[in-house]
Amino acid sequence: MNKLKAIDQETIKVLNQKKIIQLLYRNKQMTKQDISKALQISIPTVISNVKELIEQGFLDEAGVGESSGGRKPTIVRFLPDSRYSFGVCITKDQVRIILTNLNFDIIDESSFYMTEQSDNLKNLISRIKEETDSILNTNDIPIDKLLGIGFSLPGTVDEKNLLLENAPNLKLKNINFKDFQCNFQFPLFIENEANASAYAESFINFNGIISSLVFISITEGIGTGVIIGDNLYKGHNKRAGEFGHMTIIKDGERCNCGKRGCWELYASKKALINEYTKKFNKLDMNLNDFLELTKRDLEAKKILNNYIDYVAEGIKNIILMLDPRNIIIGGELPSNYKTLIETDLKKKIFQENSFYDEEECKISFSNLQGNASVFGAVLLPMGKLFYLTEKVI
Template sequence: MAKPTGDPALIKQINTSIVLECILQYAPLSRAAIAQKTGLNKATVSSLVQDLIDRQLVLEVGAGASSGGRKPVMLMFNSRAGFAIGIDVGVNYLRSILTDLDGTMLQQLHHPVIDCRHDAVITAISECIDQFKQQAPDSPYGIIGIGVGVPGIVNEEGTVVFAPNMGWSQVELKHALEKLYQLPVMIDNEANAGALGEHIYGAGRPYRDQIYVSAGIGIGTGIVLHNKLYKGSSGFSGELGHLSIQFDGRSCSCGNQGCWELYASEHALLEAGAAYGYHDIHAMLQAAEQNKPHMRELFHDIGTYLGIGIANIANIFNPEAVIIGNRMSLAAEWIRPAIEQAVSQRTLRFHHKRLLIQFAELGEQSAVRGAAYYAIEAFWTEVKSGH
């Protein structure tokens, strides 16, 4: 009986994936270096690299250093083979970017959201996409996909099941955008996108276990454990903004009482600031810089409430770092001392000992960068699978 053999097409697909992953991770490097790192023989590497060059996914970028003999030809992946679009949908803003396949931001748009009904928001999203499609440079693969972060619960089909601060329920956002553009569309919770953005491009790069706190109009959290987004059994994890921190507290739009986001979000800050005639976070930051004591106190109170929630997170997850992003990261200077004080007082010392509290390196762009990365990651997955 003949011995079973591997399907040659499948073997080629697996080896192509190995070679491409090596180039993505270590470039610039030579064919010989790829063979050394992967254990594949040089002839196989040469053939697979040529195939990737022919598909315009890999470029030869000149000669490298030689240890004797002919200088090796160095390889890079072609970051301009295509472009990704990232969208961050906020309750009161819409941020969108165009990036290359390296995640480098090439263009960005930012619009206030006046009407947050889903039809109006989808129209605003499509206007951004249309503009990027017109402006994107020529490339072999064009726009390779669209990633969208939304402030709500998203299921595996890309439907926004519930976004209380937007008034959305069962909005089939992925289906709507794919129908409009015939492109791959990835939809996720905005805080997950922010966690991914910081993990890949920002302050979260050094950490395997981290929690990203998206403090905007509401509060969401993205959980990265062992370098992977933790999504929970149904994909709905991270709704820590709806942890109860006041057992008999105010009613929340989610149906709960005393939710963390009612006391520690940008919305909570704006509600408190309205009593002093402030209706914009930038005006409130300016007042704090002018040493107006009532505004310093408001930021201190918000920082304390943020710290209370972060202490709960630290006691549950024991992360290496908690990264605070979205709009409240603009107030880092004024809220950090209160956050650190509350965390120090309320976190078990075993958890607090090595906990780092940081603010998002990408500022307000964590989620939109992460959203674009969803599209990039999906493209490379398709390429590695032989499509």
Template sequence: MTAAEPWVVAVDVGGTKIATGVVTRSGELLSRVVVPTRAAEGPEAIRERIAESIAEAIEGATATTEAVAAAGEGQNGQATGMARGHGQGDGRSSLAGQDGRGHGRRWQPRPAAIGLAAPGPMDTERGVALAASNLGWYDLPVGPVLEERFGCPVYLENDANAAALGEWLFGAGRGAVNLIYVTISTGIGSGLVIGGRLYRGKHFNAGEVGHMVLLADGPLCTCGQRGCWEALASGTAIARDARQIATAFPEGELYRRCGGDVTKIDVPLVAEVARAGDKLAREVLDQAIRYLGIGFSNLINMFDPDVVVVGGGVSNLGEALFGPLGEYVARHTERRVKEPARIVRAALGENSGILGAAAVAWQELGDGRA
């Protein structure tokens, strides 16, 4: 009889939704549950909703694997496949530990651990969320409460750090030793994997690269400083600059395409108008890419990573971003390095948060190739 396989529960907590899944050691996603965060109901209510989503994800994975086992019994004992995050699988047992008369895979009866990723700094040693303003979490014990409820260790991590570890273990950074993950969306965040381990810093606040000042007296940032990287090159910054240009040039294509309502201008629209040949939209993108290039060049010169993985909404620009970004970085990084860092797009897609939280749990358990 094959040994029962371990599994973890992974939770990705955001300002609008909580995504929870059951994940195997190889990154198979056996179930996925998404519920609204409802942050306005308060921190304790969010914590309770997390617990409910964990129970639901476990139940969903059990139901899925039991159904597969039952289907397999109707096909001469051959398994038909297990639902997973990257396509069809090959398991046929339930998470209750049943093995379908000795065929297929067996699962341990309870999670080996729970990994939880959320915004803001996390005290990973005590399992306490230090400051997640959009959740109303300030010095909130999350790990200890969930540990008592589910009877297994709970590991908290900042969401960008978790995404970095997820790409390193399961995604675009597999095989790397040193990795920088940068997410570019409403802001710019980062996670650092150095020597196969997350680098969190003394105060669990490492990787706040969005607040590197690149332009003295530049645009005001939400942090109160001026000229931060995210104030110059995030999706929010691109949309802001495009709206200002559209307002200044109402005869232009950007203004026409938004129907005179500049609040409708976002990164995809700017990129579309730029591709159509509009010079003003092209200037907005070129300026953002130049500042992104400065920031990435600084990070590469500072950390000398194997790979830089880029996620977030702005990464959806594809070659329109990665082509000129790569050229800029090649001109402005240390030329004595024979094999400079690759800059690649994140690979885990919509499941990056769940798989990142799972990677945190697996590495803490000693199953994260470090």
């Protein structure tokens, strides 16, 4: 009985400390009195927990605030440079590595293109290890300040067992990342790239985002991350949200996954590039240039319109299935993508839609400027610090 009580006390202390860290992360600095009011925990409890968090380096005392009678209250400040985290985003073409502090300020970064040699995952991880060592040396960051390294991967992921189950666009299956843990002196985490992006959107854009959202990551393929009731929904086999592979055209084109007519064959970035390259026969025209062309060329506009039809069809299906409050579109998209498709896309989704109107499901574009996936990777090791409960259901 006494043992149970002791465990409960310890759990409460950990929870209180997480709540204080999260509150100060959002507010940067507060008096102990205000922390007590905001979290509804007693002042002596705040004082003892803040003392421990100061000892661990997360907070410091930064002067005194205005008094409302009596002693002036002490201000406590969040120290974002108390810990750091690595995020690695692996796509078919590129690997990007960033180091951030707890404020998601990018301290340093490095990227390289995938070559045939890096197809071998062992070589790839060795290269990533070299880059992280070099970043730590250059920035003089001690290992004990590192929370870990998070990998954002384009495939289905069992995050608990560190297993990348299936990544058709990387042609990888059943890769156990536990085998790579020995390369790093800090904990390793993995997650699907769209799930990681959804984490980042819901955590970093905390104030604007409701607890139910679907992040649609448009890259070489399409990945989706589903947040329900503030948790990442992964389902029984941890494969939920593979909407990129829902059938949009029966007996359509053959997909890397083995099925036919998958949504990503018609609505991904690659799908749009394939379409305009066929028509205009210009292999060197990038997506940005093509999108600009749609402003003055009818043929180009027609291709874009057709593409938006497919994007809209998929989103309509997702809304019907999940009824999310927010849908956020992101991935590897040029800046003019949003400007040139947003109005038409919303029209196609909500016109003649007897189930939903624009107010009921907010469609927006990620404002993390292509960083959602890599910020989500950085957030994986930080989870233990910030999250009160496990975030996967």
